[in-house]
Every structure is written in structure tokens, then in C-alpha cells.
Amino acid sequence: MNTRDLQYFVMLVKLKNYTQVAKYFNVSQPSITQAIRRLEQEFDTNLVRKDRVHRDEMITRSGQLLYKKAIAINKKIDIAHQEIARADQQQIKFGLPPIIGKMYISHIIGNLSKQLLQRFKIVSVGSHDLLAELQAGKIDIAMLGSIAPINQAGVFAQLITTRPFSIIVSEQHPLAKKKSVSFRDLTDELFINYDQQYVHKAAFQAYSTYAQINPRTAVYKVPNISWIKELVRQNKGISLMVKDAVKDEPGIVALDIEDPIPEKFYISIATREDYILSKDEQQLISQLEEITPTA
Numbered sequence: 001m002n003t004r005d006l007q008y009f010v011m012l013v014k015l016k017n018y019t020q021v022a023k024y025f026n027v028s029q030p031s032i033t034q035a036i037r038r039l040e041q042e043f044d045t046n047l048v049r050k051d052r053v054h055r056d057e058m059i060t061r062s063g064q065l066l067y068k069k070a071i072a073i074n075k076k077i078d079i080a081h082q083e084i085a086r087a088d089q090q091q092i093k094f095g096l097p098p099i100i101g102k103m104y105i106s107h108i109i110g111n112l113s114k115q116l117l118q119r120f121k122i123v124s125v126g127s128h129d130l131l132a133e134l135q136a137g138k139i140d141i142a143m144l145g146s147i148a149p150i151n152q153a154g155v156f157a158q159l160i161t162t163r164p165f166s167i168i169v170s171e172q173h174p175l176a177k178k179k180s181v182s183f184r185d186l187t188d189e190l191f192i193n194y195d196q197q198y199v200h201k202a203a204f205q206a207y208s209t210y211a212q213i214n215p216r217t218a219v220y221k222v223p224n225i226s227w228i229k230e231l232v233r234q235n236k237g238i239s240l241m242v243k244d245a246v247k248d249e250p251g252i253v254a255l256d257i258e259d260p261i262p263e264k265f266y267i268s269i270a271t272r273e274d275y276i277l278s279k280d281e282q283q284l285i286s287q288l289e290e291i292t293p294t295a
Contacts, residue, residue, distance in 0.1 A: 001042055003077055005035040006070040009047065012036065013059050013067045039066070079137030083275070086140065092116075092281060095123045095130035095142030098225045099245045100267060103163075104143065104288070111287045116280055126198045131155070131270070140275055143288065145242070146266045147203045156273045160289055162264040165203055166243040166254040170235035173253075180256035183211035190237040192228055193217040203263050204240045210261045 011021045012032065022029040040047050047063035059067065086093055096104070101124055112120065123133065127144040134142050135154060144150060150157035167186070169175045194201045208215060218237055225245065232239050233251040242265045246254050269288055271277065277285070 002035070002038065003073070005039050007074055008032050008035040009039055009063075010067060010070050010074060012048070013063065016058055079272070082137040083140065087278070090119050092120050092141070092278075092284065093123065093139040094120060094284075095125075095133060095139045095144070097127045097130060097143070097145055098124055099242055100127075100143050100145055102225075103242075103244045108288070112284070116284075119280075128199065134270055134272065137272070140271060141277075141281060141285065142270050144268050144270050145199050146268065147199050147206070147263060149266060150268050150270060154273050155270055157268040157270040158289075159266060159268045161267050163267065164243050165200075165207075165240055165257060165263060165265060166246070167238060167257060168229070168232050168241045168246050168252050168254050169238045170233055171251050171253050172235045173238065175238070175255060176253040178255055180258050182258040183207045184213060184259075186211075186215055186238070187213045189215060191215050191217045192231050192237040192239045193219045194228070198225070199265070200240055200242075203265070206261060206263050207240070207257065207259060210259055 008021060008025065008031075011024055012018065015021055015024070018029050018032050021032050025032075036048055043062065043066065045062040046060050047066060049058050049060055051058075096108075101122075109117065123130065123139050125133075127142075127146060130139065130142045131144060131150075131152065133139050135152070144157065149159055167175070167181055175181060191204065193204060225241070228239055228241070229246065229249060229252060231237060233249075241254075243254050243256075246252050269285055
């Protein structure tokens with residue numbers, strides 16, 4: 001079977017127009033027609049109704065069944081192309097969120113050989129985006145943060161540690177004199193909150209729900225977590241953050257959270273379930289498993 005035929009077929013189901021499909025792939029319309037015929041011969045069925053009057057119903061039930069499988073096959077082939085290209089280049093594509101990066105990067109750099117580091121390419125965005133990139137085959141390994149163990153189809157995630165959340169405030173803020181605080185005491189505070197790419201947003205909602213409060217929030221689409229820390233440092237509001245992420249940060253005080261709900265920051269190493277690790281990648285994961293941040 002020609003995998004290109006499946007790509008043509010998937011686009012035909014979406015566009016329901018042979019001419020548009022041919023234009024999309026920059027081929028002749030007969031090329032699309034012949035591809036569909038080959039698929040129909042392969043599966044010994046009609047995938048497209050010959051009656052073109054009812055355009056919305058041009059794909060048969062057999063065609064709809066093949067369409068669902070073809071999407072998965074095309075995705076697998078696309079991921080295989082990316083994996084093989086990186087293998088040929090001996091490149092390690094590694095996802096590391098900014099917060100976890102602060103906690104781990106010195107250990108990673110210190111434990112990897114110079115030769116390995118030269119092949120190392122780090123992608124640093126939020127865990128939500130990294131998970132999507134992992135599933136799409138754009139990266140092969142990622143350290144991910146979450147507020148619960150990761151359970152995603154097609155992803156193997158190994159939990160390596162959990163870390164506590166804290167409330168961070170400017171050293172100029174009245175709360176800076178405290179060592180701990182209850183969320184209920186923060187009703188009148190302005191929180192600098194996160195957009196969807198950060199797992200902190202879900203943790204913040206869980207604490208707010210438990211305390212039965214609805215704090216004022218200011219949400220900024222910041223490029224990385226350091227911007228939120230800077231806003232807190234300038235006393236523009238307070239925020240919820242993994243305690244390790246503000247360790248030794250000048251001008252910022254981290255307060256323990258007194259509320260008893262078991263919200264923690266889970267740190268996991270994730271790969272695709274069907275991905276075959278190279279020896280260097282296996283060595284990398286083994287080293288990451290041995291690193292545990294200290295409180």
C-alpha cells in the first residue's frame with residue numbers, strides 16, 4: 001500500500017472535492033482519482049460514492065472506517081520520519097519546562113559528557129505544551145510537571161519526585177513576615193495567575209475551591225515563569241509557585257501553605273510508549289532518576 005494514497009484519501013474526506021485535494025498536494029486530479037481506486041482495490045470495497053450529488057455523503061461507511069485508521073497511520077508515519085531524522089543526526093530532543101529547568105539544569109549539565117551535550121537540544125515551554133509536542137513526535141523525552149500522575153494514551157510517564165507548592169510574596173509585602181499561610185486568609189489579595197500552559201493554574205483552582213474563596217486574579221501570557229517572579233518581586237501581587245522554583249531568589253519570600261489538601265507538583269520523565277531509546281537516552285534517563293531536589 002502506498003502511504004501517500006492514505007494522505008490523499010484523508011484530505012478528500014476533509015475537503016470532499018478532488019480538485020481541491022489535487023491543488024493542496026500540487027498534483028493532477030487524475031493522481032487523486034487513481035489513488036482512491038488503488039485503495040478501493042486494496043480493501044475490495046467502495047470508499048467513495050459514485051453519486052456526487054450529495055457531497056456531504058460522498059464517503060461510504062467503509063470510507064469513514066478507513067479514514068479513522070488512516071489518520072492514526074499518517075500520524076505514526078509522520079512521527080517515524082521525525083524520529084529517524086533525529087536518530088540519523090544523533091540529536092536528542094528533550095523537553096524541560098522553565099520551573100523544572102531551574103531545579104535540574106545544573107545537575108543535567110554537570111552529569112552529561114561534553115560530547116552528549118553537543119547533541120542535546122532543549123525545548124523549554126510549559127508542561128502542557130511539552131506533552132502535546134511529545135505526542136506529536138516533535139520531542140522524544142520530556143520532564144513534565146503535573147498536579148496528578150500523568151495518565152495519557154500513548155505516553156509512558158515515570159514519576160520521579162513530588163514537590164510542595166508555596167505562596168510567594170515580595171519581601172516588601174506584609175505577609176513576608178509569616179512562615180505559612182492559609183488560602184482562606186488570601187481572599188483580598190491580588191494573585192498573579194498563569195495561563196493554560198502552566199499546571200499551576202489547576203493547583204490554584206483546587207486550593208481556592210477548598211478554601212471556598214474567589215480571589216482577584218491578574219493573568220498574563222508571560223513567555224516564562226521568571227516574569228511572574230519579577231512581578232511578585234516588584235510587589236504587584238502574590239502568586240502560587242513550586243517552592244523549589246524560588247529557592248535563593250532575592251526579594252521573594254516563599255510561604256508554606258497550611259491547607260491540608262494534598263496538592264503537590266509531580267515531576268515525571270515521559271516518552272512515547274512505542275519509542276525506542278538510544279543508549280545515550282537511556283543513560284540520560286538513568287541520571288535524571290537519581291536527581292532529587294532538596295527542600
